[in-house]
Amino acid sequence: xxxxxxxxxxxxxxxxxxxxxxxxxxxxxxxxxxxxxxxxxxxxxxxxxxxxxxxxxxxxxxxxxxxxxxxxxxxxxxxxxxxxxxxxxxxxxxxxxxxxxxxxxxxxxxxxxxxxxxxxxxxxxxxxxxxxxxxxxxxxxxxxxxxxxxxxxxxxxxxxxxxxxxxxxxxxxxxxxxxxxxxxxxxxxxxxxxxxxxxxxxxxxxxxxxxxxxxxxxxxxxxxxxxxxxxxxxxxxxxxxxxxxxxxxxxxxxxxxxxxxxxxxxxxxxxxxxxxxxxxxxxxxxxxxxxxxxxxxxxxxxxxxxxxxxxxxxxxxxxxxxxxxxxxxxxxxxxxxxxxxxxxxxxxxxxxxxxxxxxxxxxxxxxxxxxxxxxxxxxxxxxxxxxxxxxxxxxxxxxxxxxxxxxxxxxxxxxxxxxxxxxxx
Amino acid sequence: xxxxxxxxxxxxxxxxxxxxxxxxxxxxxxxxxxxxxxxxxxxxxxxxxxxxxxxxxxxxxxxxxxxxxxxxxxxxxxxxxxxxxxxxxxxxxxxxxxxxxxxxxxxxxxxxxxxxxxxxxxxxxxxxxxxxxxxxxxxxxxxxxxxxxxxxxxxxxxxxxxxxxxxxxxxxxxxxxxxxxxxxxxxxxxxxxxxxxxxxxxxxxxxxxxxxxxxxxxxxxxxxxxxxxxxxxxxxxxxxxxxxxxxxxxxxxxxxxxxxxxxxxxxxxxxxxxxxxxxxxxxxxxxxxxxxxxxxxxxxxxxxxxxxxxxxxxxxxxxxxxxxxxxxxxxxxxxxxxxxxxxxxxxxxxxxxxxxxxxxxxxxxxxxxxxxxxxxxxxxxxxxxxxxxxxxxxxxxxxxxxxxxxxxxxxxxxxxxxxxxxxxxxxxxxxxxxxxxxxxxxxxxxxxxxxxxxxxxxxxxxxxxxxxxxxxxxxxxxxxxxxxxxxxxxxxxxxxxxxxxxxxxxxxxxxxxxxxxxxxxxxxxxxxxxxxxxxx
Numbered sequence: 001x002x003x004x005x006x007x008x009x010x011x012x013x014x015x016x017x018x019x020x021x022x023x024x025x026x027x028x029x030x031x032x033x034x035x036x037x038x039x040x041x042x043x044x045x046x047x048x049x050x051x052x053x054x055x056x057x058x059x060x061x062x063x064x065x066x067x068x069x070x071x072x073x074x075x076x077x078x079x080x081x082x083x084x085x086x087x088x089x090x091x092x093x094x095x096x097x098x099x100x101x102x103x104x105x106x107x108x109x110x111x112x113x114x115x116x117x118x119x120x121x122x123x124x125x126x127x128x129x130x131x132x133x134x135x136x137x138x139x140x141x142x143x144x145x146x147x148x149x150x151x152x153x154x155x156x157x158x159x160x161x162x163x164x165x166x167x168x169x170x171x172x173x174x175x176x177x178x179x180x181x182x183x184x185x186x187x188x189x190x191x192x193x194x195x196x197x198x199x200x201x202x203x204x205x206x207x208x209x210x211x212x213x214x215x216x217x218x219x220x221x222x223x224x225x226x227x228x229x230x231x232x233x234x235x236x237x238x239x240x241x242x243x244x245x246x247x248x249x250x251x252x253x254x255x256x257x258x259x260x261x262x263x264x265x266x267x268x269x270x271x272x273x274x275x276x277x278x279x280x281x282x283x284x285x286x287x288x289x290x291x292x293x294x295x296x297x298x299x300x301x302x303x304x305x306x307x308x309x310x311x312x313x314x315x316x317x318x319x320x321x322x323x324x325x326x327x328x329x330x331x332x333x334x335x336x337x338x339x340x341x342x343x344x345x346x347x348x349x350x351x352x353x354x355x356x357x358x359x360x361x362x363x364x365x366x367x368x369x370x371x372x373x374x375x376x377x378x379x380x381x382x383x384x385x386x387x388x389x390x391x392x393x394x395x396x397x398x399x400x401x402x403x404x405x406x407x408x409x410x411x412x413x414x415x416x417x418x419x420x421x422x423x424x425x
Numbered sequence: 426x427x428x429x430x431x432x433x434x435x436x437x438x439x440x441x442x443x444x445x446x447x448x449x450x451x452x453x454x455x456x457x458x459x460x461x462x463x464x465x466x467x468x469x470x471x472x473x474x475x476x477x478x479x480x481x482x483x484x485x486x487x488x489x490x491x492x493x494x495x496x497x498x499x500x501x502x503x504x505x506x507x508x509x510x511x512x513x514x515x516x517x518x519x520x521x522x523x524x525x526x527x528x529x530x531x532x533x534x535x536x537x538x539x540x541x542x543x544x545x546x547x548x549x550x551x552x553x554x555x556x557x558x559x560x561x562x563x564x565x566x567x568x569x570x571x572x573x574x575x576x577x578x579x580x581x582x583x584x585x586x587x588x589x590x591x592x593x594x595x596x597x598x599x600x601x602x603x604x605x606x607x608x609x610x611x612x613x614x615x616x617x618x619x620x621x622x623x624x625x626x627x628x629x630x631x632x633x634x635x636x637x638x639x640x641x642x643x644x645x646x647x648x649x650x651x652x653x654x655x656x657x658x659x660x661x662x663x664x665x666x667x668x669x670x671x672x673x674x675x676x677x678x679x680x681x682x683x684x685x686x687x688x689x690x691x692x693x694x695x696x697x698x699x700x701x702x703x704x705x706x707x708x709x710x711x712x713x714x715x716x717x718x719x720x721x722x723x724x725x726x727x728x729x730x731x732x733x734x735x736x737x738x739x740x741x742x743x744x745x746x747x748x749x750x751x752x753x754x755x756x757x758x759x760x761x762x763x764x765x766x767x768x769x770x771x772x773x774x775x776x777x778x779x780x781x782x783x784x785x786x787x788x789x790x791x792x793x794x795x796x797x798x799x800x801x802x803x804x805x806x807x808x809x810x811x812x813x814x815x816x817x818x819x820x821x822x823x824x825x826x827x828x829x830x831x832x833x834x835x836x837x838x839x840x841x842x843x844x845x846x847x848x849x850x851x852x853x854x855x856x857x858x859x860x861x862x863x864x865x866x867x868x869x870x871x872x873x874x875x876x877x878x879x880x881x882x883x884x885x886x887x888x889x890x891x892x893x894x895x896x897x898x899x900x901x902x903x904x905x906x907x908x909x910x911x912x913x914x915x916x917x918x919x920x921x922x923x924x925x926x927x928x929x930x931x932x933x934x935x936x937x938x939x940x941x942x943x944x945x946x947x948x949x950x951x952x953x954x955x956x957x958x959x960x961x
Contacts, residue, residue, distance in 0.1 A: 002874075003817075006878070052791065054790065102621070102624075104620070104784070104786075105621055129619065130617070130618030130619040131618060131619075132617075132618075132619050132622065133619055133622070133761075136760070136761055140760065166618070166789065169789075169790070170789045170790045170793050173790060174790075205788060205790055206786070206788050207787075207788050207790060207791040208785070208786060208787045208788060208791050209620065209784075209785070209786045210784070210785040210786070211781070211783065211784040211785070212782075212783050212784075212785075213780075213781070213782040213783060215491075215782055216489060216783045220915070223914055223915060224915075226914075227911040227912065227914060227915070228911075230911055231907060231910075231911040234907045234908070234910075234911070235904060235907060238903065238904065238907060239904075242900060276915060276918065276919070276920050277850055277919070277920065277923075279915075279920070280850055280912055280920045280923050280924075283908045283909065283911060283912055284857065284905075284908065284909070284927070286908040287904055287905030287906075287907070287908035287909060288861070288905065290904040290905075290908070291861075291864070291901040291904050291905055294897070294900045294901055294904055295868070295900075295901060298896065298897040298900060299897075302893075322875070323871075325871050326864075326867050326868055326871045329817065329867045329871075330861075330863060330864040330867050330868075332813065333810050333813055333814070333860055333863040333864075333867070334857070334860035334861060334863070334864075335860075336806060336809040336810055336813060336860070337806030337807070337809070337810060337856050337857065337859060337860040338806075338857070338860065339806075339809075340802045340803075340805040340806030340809060340856070341802045341806065341853055343802075344798060344801045344802040344805055345798055345799060345802040345853065346794065346795055346799070346802075348481075348795065348849055348850075349798070349799070349802070349849065349850070349852075349853050352850065352853055353853075356857075
């Protein structure tokens with residue numbers, strides 16, 4: 001199968017339109033950032049607390065909100081995860097001004113005491129407490145009557161039992177009641193009975209709890225900016241060295257910045273949260289975008305080596321056409337995997353995948369319509385200035401180029417390019 | 426098959442078999458640590474355990490703590506002040522009031538009666554780490570920069586050591602405790618799912634002092650009435666730990682110098698000590714500590730001895746007789762608290778306070794969900810790519826599929842062998858690598874097609890295609906590696922896992938796309954002297 005058989009599209013003809021379109025998209029992005037009053041930073045960068053809970057039954061958000069408000073932790077937010085059937089909820093608490101409060105514990109305690117009524121709070125909550133706590137209780141109660149015996153070490157025995165019970169919880173997602181322990185394999189009936197009689201199954205399981213202090217957030221912001229800036233600079237240096245030409249390096253960097261700006265802007269417009277994983281996606285995007293550009297540049301360099309004289313625009317057009325099939329195919333293949341991530345990868349990777357989806361589209365576009373036009377515009381500009389200067393400096397045309405059969409202005413235009421060629425291997 | 430191709434096939438087989446064997450062996454090693462049944466763990470477990478999983482996938486706690494190095498400086502300052510006071514007493518010169526201006530600076534007021542030569546002599550002899558200026562009637566002391574740095578450095582490395590001891594005592598498999606930056610400590614405890622307990626355990630300063638009680642317990646004003654509202658220079662005012670149902674603001678006046686401190690402990694363990702069988706902690710002293718303790722208790726029978734933990738009086742039992750080598754800390758502890766207190770006493774005190782800067786707990790269920798989602802997305806994504814490549818390139822597409830599969834196998838093996846950690850973003854890196862590794866194959870195949878269109882013979886077209894695409898493949902890989910390198914600076918988090926996976930995957934993709942794919946072409950078309958068409 002072939003999608004593109006020797007196309008001959010005059011891409012550069014539309015370059016000014018493309019530049020206009022790019023600016024429009026970037027401005028839309030800026031508008032997005034402006035409307036949202038800055039980027040929406042996740043707790044990695046903004047600091048604060050974020051707790052993900054899974055409930056046994058569909059949680060009453062209003063009730064949770066009331067319980068949270070009673071904790072006096074300032075600005076809090078509750079958000080349901082996209083998949084409603086999972087009964088999962090994300091709680092955010094703003095950065096605390098006063099240090100010393102264990103926000104996570106405060107929130108969990110408030111919710112647990114507010115939601116459980118009528119059960120003994122001193123009992124182990126199978127859904128919240130971990131293996132160690134359960135081991136301790138089992139060891140103290142000793143339902144298997146191991147203490148004093150000469151058999152295996154009771155501490156190890158109960159640690160293993162507790163581990164299996166927690167594994168059972170992981171398997172079920174949540175214990176709806178202590179009776180769910182019944183299905184735990186490799187645990188004695190005595191232990192199961194003890195658990196059923198002496199524990200509670202609380203209303204929720206803690207999926208994750210994160211708390212980031214203000215210094216760490218500020219640090220990470222700085223690090224992220226530096227990472228993006230330095231990697232872009234690294235690209236500039238690599239390409240400038242590899243292609244021995246500044247315009248190529250600058251073209252690649254402008255294309256990359258273009259992709260970053262559009263992606264960040266669209267993420268803001270879509271109200272996506274900015275966190276470390278998104279920065280990772282942005283850096284990948286930097287690599288991907290430059291990768292795409294390099295393939296086109298490589299072809300331009302190769303085509304310039306042929307002895308045939310050909311204007312730069314036509315060399316570039318030819319190169320883009322020759323690599324078009326590859327560009328579309330690779331972008332398509334990468335897009336397939338990223339789409340799979342977007343649909344199936346789960347909550348954490350969703351924004352990561354979205355960033356790359358936008359990035360791959362703009363990256364592909366920019367390798368054709370930003371990176372190469374920049375080179376053309378730059379060279380045309382330089383040539384024009386030289387063409388203006390050359391006649392003033394060296395009139396009449398230098399006798400050093402008698403082989404050129406063309407008229408003087410054309411020679412002046414061609415001269416610098418030929419000079420460049422010598423530098424270029 | 427030509428000789429050259431045979432060698433290449435052999436090399437590829439060697440690499441693949443080696444990596445797979447490496448993966449299985451590593452998997453067995455990891456599985457053995459967790460296997461509790463008899464004999465060797467089954468192969469299925471070993472296959473699951475080859476790659477180390479990050480905290481976000483296996484669950485656990487990630488903590489970043491800051492060492493309050495100012496505490497260490499304050500200790501230096503208090504030592505210096507104490508030394509000057511002692512000198513003033515011994516060499517009988519008078520000193521005015523001390524002013525503590527900063528953690529690493531203080532000033533002493535000097536009056537007309539002060540014998541400055543004696544003061545200067547004492548400073549020269551004992552306060553070598555300090556510089557001083559005479560400003561008006563004050564001597565202003567400042568800790569030297571080198572000494573300040575040494576004290577901070579010491580505090581951080583000692584804190585790391587103490588935390589390591591405590592975590593080891595607590596019994597966590599494969600903990601990571603590392604310094605981060607100047608005064609930060611990173612603690613990662615996989616599998617631990619009780620964050621509150623672990624946090625308390627780590628943060629507990631656990632500084633134990635036993636001091637003789639002068640008076641108390643009573644409220645502040647009553648205690649200080651005898652000394653005119655001021656704490657006498659040789660005594661300390663220490664708050665009592667508030668027990669449930671008791672008065673809140675009780676204090677003790679205790680002697681400043683401790684009889685023994687936590688450093689004199691040899692061991693500590695929880696025990697039932699109270700009259701009603703409450704939990705407490707029994708501690709045992711080293712030989713040197715026992716000697717000090719015996720003489721102090723012998724000389725002070727009938728007095729109270731305050732057991733002070735982190736500057737709170739836990740209890741102040743009366744000394745009934747000379748005690749030498751053990752004592753008991755009473756309080757209303759739960760069994761767990763007594764256990765943890767004994768643990769931190771055994772592990773030693775922290776030299777400075779700690780603040781939690783960052784704290785991330787991932788429960789085991791979330792990790793399991795993430796793995797499931799990640800694997801589904803990877804399999805579906807890879808299958809989509811395989812189908813696309815085979816549809817587009819027909820037979821050559823299968824070459825690409827083999828190369829990509831090898832890429833995935835080698836990547837898994839390399840990660841197991843290098844001991845690198847797979848995180849959730851790492852899984853994304855894994856699948857992204859597959860998308861990008863396709864690029865190399867596409868570059869090559871497109872080149873071959875172009876050569877064929879240009880009228881080259883199939884064999885030449887294949888050779889030229891590989892040769893011409895090579896430079897571009899190297900360029901594209903280097904660009905992505907450059908951008909991934911900058912991800913490393915984000916430390917040990919999931920993002921670093923992403924960078925690791927991406928970089929390893931890309932390096933492997935050069936091998937599979939260029940070397941393996943080329944060899945497959947040679948195997949297919951090489952044995953025939955002449956071929957008419959290439960399925961591409």
